[in-house]
Amino acid sequence: MSSPTNHRIRLAARPHGEPVATDFQHDEVPVPSPGAGEVLLRTLYISLDPYVRGRMSDARSYAAPMEIGDVIVGATVSEVVESGADGFAPGQVVLSYGGWQEYSVEPAERLRRLDPSVAPVTTALGVLGMPGFTAYAGLLAIGAPQPGETVAVAAATGPVGSAVGQIAKLQGARAVGIAGGERKIERLRALGFDEALDHREADLPARLAAAAPDGIDVYFENVGGAVWDAVLPQLNEFARVPVCGLAANYNATSLPEGPDRSGQLMGAVLSRSLTLRGFIQREFVPSMFPDFLRDMTAWVAEGKVRYTEDITDGLDRAPEAFVGMLKGANLGKAIIRVA
Amino acid sequence: MSSPTNHRIRLAARPHGEPVATDFQHDEVPVPSPGAGEVLLRTLYISLDPYVRGRMSDARSYAAPMEIGDVIVGATVSEVVESGADGFAPGQVVLSYGGWQEYSVEPAERLRRLDPSVAPVTTALGVLGMPGFTAYAGLLAIGAPQPGETVAVAAATGPVGSAVGQIAKLQGARAVGIAGGERKIERLRALGFDEALDHREADLPARLAAAAPDGIDVYFENVGGAVWDAVLPQLNEFARVPVCGLAANYNATSLPEGPDRSGQLMGAVLSRSLTLRGFIQREFVPSMFPDFLRDMTAWVAEGKVRYTEDITDGLDRAPEAFVGMLKGANLGKAIIRVA
Numbered sequence: 001m002s003s004p005t006n007h008r009i010r011l012a013a014r015p016h017g018e019p020v021a022t023d024f025q026h027d028e029v030p031v032p033s034p035g036a037g038e039v040l041l042r043t044l045y046i047s048l049d050p051y052v053r054g055r056m057s058d059a060r061s062y063a064a065p066m067e068i069g070d071v072i073v074g075a076t077v078s079e080v081v082e083s084g085a086d087g088f089a090p091g092q093v094v095l096s097y098g099g100w101q102e103y104s105v106e107p108a109e110r111l112r113r114l115d116p117s118v119a120p121v122t123t124a125l126g127v128l129g130m131p132g133f134t135a136y137a138g139l140l141a142i143g144a145p146q147p148g149e150t151v152a153v154a155a156a157t158g159p160v161g162s163a164v165g166q167i168a169k170l171q172g173a174r175a176v177g178i179a180g181g182e183r184k185i186e187r188l189r190a191l192g193f194d195e196a197l198d199h200r201e202a203d204l205p206a207r208l209a210a211a212a213p214d215g216i217d218v219y220f221e222n223v224g225g226a227v228w229d230a231v232l233p234q235l236n237e238f239a240r241v242p243v244c245g246l247a248a249n250y251n252a253t254s255l256p257e258g259p260d261r262s263g264q265l266m267g268a269v270l271s272r273s274l275t276l277r278g279f280i281q282r283e284f285v286p287s288m289f290p291d292f293l294r295d296m297t298a299w300v301a302e303g304k305v306r307y308t309e310d311i312t313d314g315l316d317r318a319p320e321a322f323v324g325m326l327k328g329a330n331l332g333k334a335i336i337r338v339a
Numbered sequence: 340m341s342s343p344t345n346h347r348i349r350l351a352a353r354p355h356g357e358p359v360a361t362d363f364q365h366d367e368v369p370v371p372s373p374g375a376g377e378v379l380l381r382t383l384y385i386s387l388d389p390y391v392r393g394r395m396s397d398a399r400s401y402a403a404p405m406e407i408g409d410v411i412v413g414a415t416v417s418e419v420v421e422s423g424a425d426g427f428a429p430g431q432v433v434l435s436y437g438g439w440q441e442y443s444v445e446p447a448e449r450l451r452r453l454d455p456s457v458a459p460v461t462t463a464l465g466v467l468g469m470p471g472f473t474a475y476a477g478l479l480a481i482g483a484p485q486p487g488e489t490v491a492v493a494a495a496t497g498p499v500g501s502a503v504g505q506i507a508k509l510q511g512a513r514a515v516g517i518a519g520g521e522r523k524i525e526r527l528r529a530l531g532f533d534e535a536l537d538h539r540e541a542d543l544p545a546r547l548a549a550a551a552p553d554g555i556d557v558y559f560e561n562v563g564g565a566v567w568d569a570v571l572p573q574l575n576e577f578a579r580v581p582v583c584g585l586a587a588n589y590n591a592t593s594l595p596e597g598p599d600r601s602g603q604l605m606g607a608v609l610s611r612s613l614t615l616r617g618f619i620q621r622e623f624v625p626s627m628f629p630d631f632l633r634d635m636t637a638w639v640a641e642g643k644v645r646y647t648e649d650i651t652d653g654l655d656r657a658p659e660a661f662v663g664m665l666k667g668a669n670l671g672k673a674i675i676r677v678a
Contacts, residue, residue, distance in 0.1 A: 260597050
């Protein structure tokens, strides 16, 4: 019997704009062995997340960039194959950070055991994982929506946006969701958003103004670009803007043409006493993660927060699914099923 | 004996860019009489403040614009001439909001009695008034400097900036002051700023980086423009930016040329978890003004916070002194002595 091989996808070149096939390199290497305190994992599911595009670049960001030749990073749901660590036995399913490959060896302290009887294990990559926590922490700690206030969010069918809107509703706020295309708008209505706006249709600024007649008190920013341009004039005095992502800019290769509106943006911050606050969810892990797991697990179990998954089969299709996600082709949490 | 007249300066036209003489109209009207609950005041001192430039325009802002024909607004220190209100007697000195004129009638409830034995009455327009409170509230409530952190402020010899730097020092932080011209730099050194940078000299970005080797944790924004461009790259993760004013933009008549850096600004907010928070001091009056008066009065009495006044004699010179202040020609709090 030949020894099993580990199929991997590595960073071949830093993308210039939208990633293309030659930015990724597929290879096969022997399956590694776990050392003491380590666990060999077989990848079941890989999470596709927008932040990974940032890590492919070498621009200054909140996380160190990948190096050329590195396996593409990403959270994974995996099964223990061989354990060199107490408390992990073959067959157990864990949340891991194996990246785009079939097998990985990881230190046991970085793994979180998953209980399939509580929720489908894929939710650890979405509504009960980093995206759900991003929504929970950013909305509650920074946005702090009050009953009767209006909360707007874009990419609203995505794993972060859909949780933002539904948690806002649970706080007694009005939820305005923005997304691209008819099936996403239908999904937003099904999820209970008060208003659902298609950013692909004409005149988003006027439609947004009509959908938020009392203005916007919290805008959960995860896209930037034209949606932000439409939101900014609608922000009320003392509005809060948790800045979680700027997906519209991730593939940009140069600054947009002028005029320079950065001073105008600062003017809006001043004249309306706005709060813009960038954040990465890990900042809030020590103070909020236990509350998140308790609240969100209950909300999901009770059907108060619903989620959507968009699963693509096959590790080889990860690059195309990733590029599609950056363009919004997915509906819900983008996941690769590997095994 | 002819009845006395009230010399006034009114808004003749909305300035296009820097205000010019024809934007102001001088006139004389009979001195008004106070009704019940009102007080006739003779203006002693007028405060010149950058926000007044904003009120000359009709752009959306945090305060309603002046109308053409209105007396130019401004805080004043005045003496009671005739009182129709209990508790106010002729000769008493009050903080008022009489604007650019020799006499005003104001409702008693808008006046604050001043005690010349506690501090010179002009301090009610500066270090113990709105500018001092702006510094205190913005720095402590939003900036929240911690011991050992670095606080930067521009227009640092102005009534807000000089208080910001000195309060930062009292909190155990390092104070970096930015101002224009040699005599202002000398003043900053005399006030105890750890670093004093002249923004008129070449290569501010490099000098600022050298003056803040551990980065900047709090930037009290009151100017915008080139100073902000130099500060932004130096802001540390989790830095706080109380946005109090953008004097560099007040005379702008159009957006600057491109490229458009507003998306880049949002990217910095995201990647370094920055907080940009616009504010007007009145938001903090209910929660912080009594503490401010107590702390700042003590600090001034003890010499821990020092202040500088730049007094111009004569109401007629208010327009030129105001324009000069917008360009930074003053050293310290700009005040017109009327009577």
